[in-house]
Amino acid sequence: MTAISIVLLAMIAAFLGMRLYSVLGKRTGHEQEPVLPRRDDRAAPTPVRVDDSEAPGAPQGSAADTSGLVYEPAAEAGLRALLATDRSFDAGRFMEGAEAAYRMILEAFWAGDRDTLRDLCDQDSYDGFVEAIAAREARGERLDNRLVGIDSSKITDVELAGGEARITVRYRADISAITRDADGNMIAGSMIDARETNDLWTFRRAIGSNDPNWLLDEAESA
Structure with a gap:
């Protein structure tokens, strides 16, 4: 067999291999998709998440989320119902955006x-934030807060009604909160200690x- 023949055979084999991959490697649309992924199943880690090991100043003993799940058991039925209605929904991708x-x-x-x-809130939530900001400005105060880290975030509830989906997420995070007066003097909070928060936020679409x-x-403290 000549060198030219060997090269031609190799090219034919490569072509057939690519054709097989183009057929077998594609989804047909009927495969079972992962409804409720673990965090490890996400395409890429979100830069928003800060683990305890990377968060200096986080309180010792605050337990980080190690289960890897993006939902609580009570939300499973709602998530399945949402996916049955909207096949494009991805719980892992949603949680990246939620964080x-x-x-x-x-x-x-x-x-x-x-x-x-x-850009990020509906009208009612926006109005509530703006009202609080205006009251703060009227007092001549400003916040010097910092989100030290998100210890965990999970979907706790999913509701479908009137063609709209509402997803509630529980966030456990550490926040360094400081309030200053018009002259920059600290009047509340601490520059050292981070406060552990437990928030329930609901998003709609x-x-x-x-x-x-x-x-x-909606946004409230749990």
Whole structure:
């Protein structure tokens, strides 16, 4: 067999291999998709998450989430119902966005950034934040807060009604909170100790909407 023949055979084998991959490597749309993924199943880690080992100043003994699940058992039925209605929904990807939104909304509120809040919140939530910002500004106060780290975040509830989905997320995080007066003097909080928070935030989105963004609908401390 000549060298040319060997090269031609190799090229044919490579071509056949690529054709097989193009068929076998594609999803047909009927395979069972992972409804409720673990965090390890996500395509890439979110830069928003800060583990305890990477968060200097985080209180010792605060337990980080080690289960790897993005949901609590009570939310499983709701998540399955949402996926049955909207096959494009991905719980892992949603939680990446939910953690990013948590940080962005908190930082925007602390800084008095109304434009960012308008993009991330529905009207009622936006109005509540703006009212609190205006009251703070009227007192001549400003916040010098910092999100030290998100210890855990999980979906706790999913509701479907009126063509809309509402997902509630529980965040356990460490926040360094400081309030200063108009002269920059600290009047409340601590520069050393981070406070552990337990928040429940609910996001909403029209099912099947072309807009992939979820808006903050409610925010409360648990």
